[in-house]
Amino acid sequence: MARPSAPSSEVTTTTDFEVVTSGASHFFGFHDLIPWDPSGSELLCLRTTVEEDHVPTYDDEAEVCVVDEATRETTAIGTTHAWNWQQAARQRWIPALGDRVVVYNAEASDGFCAHVVDLDTGDRRTLPAPVFDVSGDARYALTVNFHRLHACSPDYGYDHANPPDSLPSYERDGIYRLDLEGGSPELLFSIADLLRRDDIRAQEGEHYFTHILIAPDDTRFCFLHRCISPSGSVTTHLVVMEEDGSDARVIARDKVSHFDWRDSDHIIVWCRQNAAIQKLKSSPLLKFARFLYGLSRKIRSTSVRQSVYGEAFREINVHTQDRSKVGEGVLTEDGHPQVHPYHSQLWVNDTYPNEEHLQTLMLFNQHTNKRRDLLRLPTNPSIQETRWRCDFHPRWDPGGRKVCFDSAHDGRRQLCVKHVGSLVDEMVGDETDGKWTK
Template sequence: MATNLPTTEAAMISCATPEAGHFFFGYYDKSPWHLSGRWMLAGRATFQDRAPKSDDRLTVGLIDLERSCAFIPLAETLAWNWQQGCMLQWLDEKHIVFNDRRSDRFVAVIVNVRTGEQRELPRPVYTLCPTRGIATSLNFARLHRLRPGYGYAGLPDPTAGDAAPEDDGLWMMDLRDGEAERVFSIEQARRILPKQVQGSGPHWLNHAQFAPGGRRLAVLHRWRSSAEPGPWHTRMLTLNADGGEPYPLVDAGMCSHYDWRDETHLLAFARVAGMEGEAKALDGFFRFRDRTAEAVSLAPQRLSEDGHCSYSPDRQWILNDTYPDPADQCRTLMLVRAADGEVFEIGRFFSPMPDQAEIRCDLHPRWSPDGRQVCIDSIHEGRRAMYTVDVTALVSRCNGTWEF
């Protein structure tokens, strides 16, 4: 599957969090690093063996990498999960944003890390636009009900009786004044499905991400065929930031993790129906061209399973991981050279799958801003902790112009 690094160029792996407490960051589509490289964002929990309840608090703060990885608490939140934390992320060089539950609603909180000053916004954030002061927002109570592990406990879902509500969906919120507008509804997503596959079960949206230029974004549309609990179908929609020109880019029933390469291309682990010369649908990593049927397979013989994929800042590398190998319960961390699909394994980490899937500890690898380090969440030493992996030797030795 992978090319192992020579011993002399093995990646340097270091624990970046204190020994007391359980630390993690969250999802793979955000970076915990400050642009200076000195601080990293982290969440600290007092337990790790169950899902968060409505009264469980997560402490958010900074890891000072130049002071023996000391943890500096900044705030607490009641809106978090093990998969994506509280959507903690840098807003700029001195402000962070995260979600919380206050006054019987989910909100976003902006904190000045230098002064401690806080400002509250009326809706929770999902992802920030890279070019404008706006953020996407979703209904985290609906996510908690329909996709445990990705929403927040503590509030009822007001849309519970509606399979595809018109008044809920993808929202855009101005980070300056909190003004929010629903730009694309769940009912709109259902309407552009063929009627024969719409089903009678619930629909929801998840995993929104802007293209680098901020003009277009992608979101996963999921639904169940019946109202009974069970497996779901997934497709990827792309649309303008104002909700216009929605396009079903990945539409064969399965789409998982993804990342934008540039303004018009995305990499995703997905199902593609009947490619040329193939009689049946294929699952794998594909590069999709927005608003077209183009799908190009990436290293199908070496990358056959789902993983949390993201492009390096220079777009020459793809960071990826796996779920646990049934043989030894280890997750693999890897880099994929975008030019030719060559796979370089940079670590394997013990991580058993718990009975309650939503409390698992995925690696969720993230890039540093300079593309020289990787940060993961891991439980291989018996507690949740964040680790940094220095990949300078590999990316320096093996760099090349990407073509994929």
């Protein structure tokens, strides 16, 4: 959704960045993973000649590639038919298994799988299920049913040539845990478990899980539960639970968007707090509710959406559920934040395109409430606000000195890198609050 980008208190908008790929579409995808290898010299991405005008179907192929940042040499290491424009194939490096070990999702004859590849030795093995997130110590992965995800949200799921005749019941579907050393995926927490625990009536719509993110210390994880109501509205819950699937708790309701772990006890998340809107979306007066909710979605004023609707970035303590607004007067719209690997008060973030089709890349210091805009680039208007749009989805390098983002400013999306080391030093100064890595 296009919204005006509010001016920041400090602006250093430049065009000083590198486009490290060219030709066919190259992109990494979401903002919750890191595209660089542990040394910070190689980037993982997908490459495809598929036209950027539709949600990928089962016969659309993408190559999984490694890009040498210095030489721009791009090497294909595999192919996949299990991908989408928003989160790609969930490809990622697994440093705990080796400096050049990667995993990516792919198709199997009866569903989906994941390939683990050691780029130094050439060893390959296949996991019996796709992965959504992998623990930092590589003991386990968590995943969801990508058939259900595709049925409910095609821009985040995968199409398959032989889809199942029916989806599993809510009792038999949900979050799955997969041992990376082998074994079949085990259902850790079902959709029915959440509906019972939170007194959600299953008949009120279609329910599914998505956006799993494991905490930095691997002890717990969070995910989104979404319900598509008969009125067409979507209600989202942000759920946190322990590694073993116990102690599930809903920490944000109604409208929940993009988030990241600030540390293993706190999450930053764009969300709405407005009981009236939540009741409107679930109203049994479907035609009236649909009309009013449709009107509410057309309100583009950031001041109205923040002051009246209660939309803002918030930091939530996952144990106490205490919360506080973040970025008041500075972060005025939803974006895709990723917390710095060493300074958890510093984020990289972006905006959706404004009325002039411009997207903004920024740094934000949560302690000082200062935002520094890095650049603004146009997106391709033909893909703006579609399921195949190109969001920046900015990601840090392992050292926290560079930012990688996807951009379609020249037509097809490409992988871009911005060096921000001096700005990080300037914005952080002498502040420090420990070190953690994802």
